[in-house]
Amino acid sequence: MPWSRRLRRLHPTDVIMGIVGASVIAVVLYGSYETLRSGRYDGTDWFSFLVAGLTQGSIYALIALGYTLVYGILRMINFAHGEIFTAGAMTTFYLATWLSGKGWLTADRLGSAAGARVLGTIVLLIVFSALISSIVAVVLERVAYRPLRGAPRLIPLITAIGASFFLQYTLRGLYGSGIRPYPDVSVLNRELTFGGGYSIAMDEVVVIGSAFVLMLALVAFVQGTRTGMAMRAVAEDRQAAALMGIDVDRTIATTFAVGGALAGAAGVLYALLFRQTQFFMGFIPGLKAFTAAVLGGIGNIPGAMLGGLFLGIAESIGPFLFLEGLGIPSPNQLKDAIAFTMLVLVLIFRPTGILGERVSKRA
Amino acid sequence: MSLLEVAGVHTYYGNIHALKGISLAVEAGEIVTLIGANGAGKSTTLKTISGLLRPREGAVHLEGTDLLREPAHEIVRRGIVHVPEGRRIFARLSVRDNLAAGAITRDDKAGVAADMEMVYETFPRLRERRRQAGGTLSGGEQQMLAIGRGLMGKPRVLLLDEPSMGLAPILVEEIFDIIRRLNGDQGVTILLVEQNALAALDVADRGYVLETGAIRLEGPAAELRTNPEVIEAYLGG
Numbered sequence: 246m247p248w249s250r251r252l253r254r255l256h257p258t259d260v261i262m263g264i265v266g267a268s269v270i271a272v273v274l275y276g277s278y279e280t281l282r283s284g285r286y287d288g289t290d291w292f293s294f295l296v297a298g299l300t301q302g303s304i305y306a307l308i309a310l311g312y313t314l315v316y317g318i319l320r321m322i323n324f325a326h327g328e329i330f331t332a333g334a335m336t337t338f339y340l341a342t343w344l345s346g347k348g349w350l351t352a353d354r355l356g357s358a359a360g361a362r363v364l365g366t367i368v369l370l371i372v373f374s375a376l377i378s379s380i381v382a383v384v385l386e387r388v389a390y391r392p393l394r395g396a397p398r399l400i401p402l403i404t405a406i407g408a409s410f411f412l413q414y415t416l417r418g419l420y421g422s423g424i425r426p427y428p429d430v431s432v433l434n435r436e437l438t439f440g441g442g443y444s445i446a447m448d449e450v451v452v453i454g455s456a457f458v459l460m461l462a463l464v465a466f467v468q469g470t471r472t473g474m475a476m477r478a479v480a481e482d483r484q485a486a487a488l489m490g491i492d493v494d495r496t497i498a499t500t501f502a503v504g505g506a507l508a509g510a511a512g513v514l515y516a517l518l519f520r521q522t523q524f525f526m527g528f529i530p531g532l533k534a535f536t537a538a539v540l541g542g543i544g545n546i547p548g549a550m551l552g553g554l555f556l557g558i559a560e561s562i563g564p565f566l567f568l569e570g571l572g573i574p575s576p577n578q579l580k581d582a583i584a585f586t587m588l589v590l591v592l593i594f595r596p597t598g599i600l601g602e603r604v605s606k607r608a
Numbered sequence: 609m610s611l612l613e614v615a616g617v618h619t620y621y622g623n624i625h626a627l628k629g630i631s632l633a634v635e636a637g638e639i640v641t642l643i644g645a646n647g648a649g650k651s652t653t654l655k656t657i658s659g660l661l662r663p664r665e666g667a668v669h670l671e672g673t674d675l676l677r678e679p680a681h682e683i684v685r686r687g688i689v690h691v692p693e694g695r696r697i698f699a700r701l702s703v704r705d706n707l708a709a710g711a712i713t714r715d716d717k718a719g720v721a722a723d724m725e726m727v728y729e730t731f732p733r734l735r736e737r738r739r740q741a742g743g744t745l746s747g748g749e750q751q752m753l754a755i756g757r758g759l760m761g762k763p764r765v766l767l768l769d770e771p772s773m774g775l776a777p778i779l780v781e782e783i784f785d786i787i788r789r790l791n792g793d794q795g796v797t798i799l800l801v802e803q804n805a806l807a808a809l810d811v812a813d814r815g816y817v818l819e820t821g822a823i824r825l826e827g828p829a830a831e832l833r834t835n836p837e838v839i840e841a842y843l844g845g
Contacts, residue, residue: 471712478698478709485696488658490684490713490761 262593269590276567286565289442294562300449300518302557303456307511308534309541309549310463311382311504317480317544318500320398324405325385326508327531328412333378333509335420335522337370338427341513344370345428352432355447363432364451367517371455374513375506381412382505383498391494417524424523427516452514459510460550463503467546476500480544529581533560536588542601551599560584609672611636611797612657612688612765617666619649619656626652627663628821634765634799639791641800641808641829643842644818650801651693653818654767657799658690659683670764685713687764693773693801695754699743703734706742706753710760720760726794727756730786748779755786759796766790768800772807780804784811805842809833817842 280286286294308330315323344350349366352359389408393401433448467473478486479496487493515530516522533556541552560580568576568583591598610633619627627649634640642650655661657668659680668675675683684690689710698706707727711720728735731752737745742753751771758766768787772780788811790796802808809815809829817825817838825832832838 474705474709475712477701477705478712481698481700482696484660485692485698486709487660487680488684488690488692488696489709489757490681491709492679492681 266590266594269586272571273567276570279570280566281570283570285569287442289444290565291562292443294565295558296445296449296453298558298561299554300452300557301561302537302554303453304511304515304518304530304553305534305537305557306550306553307456307459307507307514308530309537309553310460310546311508312535312538313541313543313546313549314476314500314504316538317546318476318497319390319394319401321390321401322405322535322543323385323390323501323504324402324531324535325389325408325412326382326504326534327527327529328409328416329378329382329385329505329527330508330512330515330531331416331522331524331527332381332412332512333374333505334512334516334526335416335425335524336377337374337509337513338420338425338516338522340373341370341428341516345430350428350430354435355432360432363430367430367451367455367513371510371513375509378509378512379502379505382501382508385412386498386501391497413524413528420522420524422524424521427520427522429520430517433517448517452518455510455514459507463507464546466503472496472499533581533584536584538598539588540591540598542598545598545600548598548600555599556584556587559587610634611671612799613667613669614653614657615667615669617653617656617663617668619652619661619663621652626821627656629666630656630818630821630823632816632823632826634797636764636797637791637795638814639787639798639800639812641802641812641815642818643802643805643808643815643832643838644824645842646803647820648818649821650818651769652821654690654769654799654801657683658688658767660690681713684761687762688767689758689761689763689765690767691754691758691769691771693769695750697742697745697750697753697757699741701742702739703742703745703753704738706757707734707760710757711762714760714762719762723760723762727759730759730789731756748775748782751775751779751783752786755783755790759790763796765797765799768798770801770803772802772804780807787811805838806833 308326311326312323315321344366350363352363354360355364385408389404390401393404433451435447436444437447437450438444467476475486475491475496476499478489478491479493483493534553537552537556538549540556541548560583563583564576564580568579573579612634614630614632617627617630618625630649630653642653644650652661656663659675659678670686670688675686698709701709707724711723714720733749734753734756737749742750745753755771771783775783784807787798787800791798800808800812809832812829814827815829815832816823817832825835825838
């Protein structure tokens with residue numbers, strides 16, 4: 246098609262959006278250029294931003310997987326997912342405090358027997374939290390979502406928002422509205438140094454490592470087990486799956502259980518990193534993880550992992566890389582702005598996300 | 609006792625009375641066909657048998673066991689496998705995974721492996737494409753995959769809904785050839801729903817003619833083929 250005709254077909258909104266996109270890119274490039282020119286940060290700084298981003302991002306990724314699994318199978322956004330994350334983290338607070346009182350979270354160094362017990366305790370906390378969140382997710386599905394199966398899509402969406410508030414205030418009623426400090430696992434404050442000033446904190450190693458193992462386990466489960474196969478089949482065609490002898494309701498419940506377990510695990514990792522829980526703690530991470538899931542292409546499992554990591558890194562490096570160069574004071578306060586700007590830009594320019602396929606084909 | 613028996617089934621879509629007392633029987637080893645115009649209730653009959661639709665009245669028995677209260681996924685375990693209209697293969701799963709999904713209820717690993725080999729023997733093209741996503745296959749190959757996936761469930765009765773729909777004439781012939789072979793060589797009992805009445809009566813032992821939700825005629829396929837009413841209405845006589 247000749248250029249003149251293509252231009253005439255261009256809609257005014259396309260032009261405006263193009264300008265918006267171009268200005269965002271220009272601002273990011275200019276800010277980054279200014280920051281890099283000033284030489285304010287050296288290689289070790291960038292490395293620690295990157296690791297912090299990966300750490301935060303792997304928590305987002307774990308939560309995002311829950312959104313994406315449920316969306317993949319029900320075409321529904323479970324907006325109560327952030328509260329499922331909170332339920333696990335807050336309930337585990339009591340177990341963590343009790344075990345900490347018994348000295349199970351204390352060690353001089355990780356290499357010792359006491360250190361091994363600390364790691365074992367963390368695994369125990371993760372499993373316990375995963376179990377709690379998983380139960381909450383399954384009950385939520387059974388009580389709030391299953392009766393609405395077959396209803397227009399807006400209805401379960403509104404229900405999910407209601408369920409989110411219900412869970413938030415139930416947790417507030419159960420555990421109070423104050424911030425509860427998680428026990429300090431001081432051995433994880435140590436740093437692993439590599440020389441040249443490069444270092445990683447042990448808690449970052451634990452978070453990234455656990456998230457990595459959980460994601461591998463999820464992929465193995467979905468690709469390699471009969472239940473995983475059933476989940477994939479139901480996600481594609483519920484009726485055809487039933488004709489294969491797959492119990493659709495049970496498969497959907499399993500999907501909620503798996504998504505919930507990952508969120509519960511993420512809750513413990515989050516608490517290890519930030520050392521506090523509160524009934525409201527799941528709200529922002531939940532929204533961020535939803536952003537990550539959309540970023541990667543909602544419904545797509547590797548997409549949610551990539552989206553989470555990418556969002557974490559963008560949030561961590563972004564403020565220092567391009568906001569600081571623009572002369573913005575305390576740029577780190579703006580990381581939420583970066584995350585949600587990314588959400589808006591993705592929804593405008595690539596609604597299918599990084600790895601998503603065209604939705605219209607399936608709708 | 610017949611292998612599959614449907615007695616006086618009434619099925620509704622909301623307030624629409626779709627099946628008005630359908631009764632039919634399939635004996636072990638038979639090919640039985642349901643023919644009739646669009647909207648006569650052929651697919652509805654199959655969906656009622658496989659549990660996708662609940663009849664308000666009537667009974668469905670497999671070897672004397674009542675299936676009416678069973679959910680669709682339980683009916684598959686009992687041995688009634690429904691290959692739905694429009695193939696409905698899992699487009700993003702590989703050919704191999706589609707076949708494995710068909711056997712998802714089975715615990716005998718060796719039997720599943722043997723049946724997959726049998727499906728690949730029957731449909732060599734599926735073996736060539738076993739690693740490809742189901743959605744990348746041609747229409748004819750997708751139909752073969754849908755039938756193969758059905759066979760993986762080790763059906764005692766295979767319900768085939770419009771297997772020739774949307775296929776080129778040469779492929780239609782191939783599909784009917786396969787149906788004949790499945791029944792002749794492997795003894796699969798088949799209840800076949802078809803628009804292509806001539807081809808269906810050709811492969812079938814017996815047939816039922818449906819009209820607006822009720823059975824109009826029934827009999828041996830050879831007789832129906834020469835019945836003037838059938839020729840007039842469905843065979844383009």
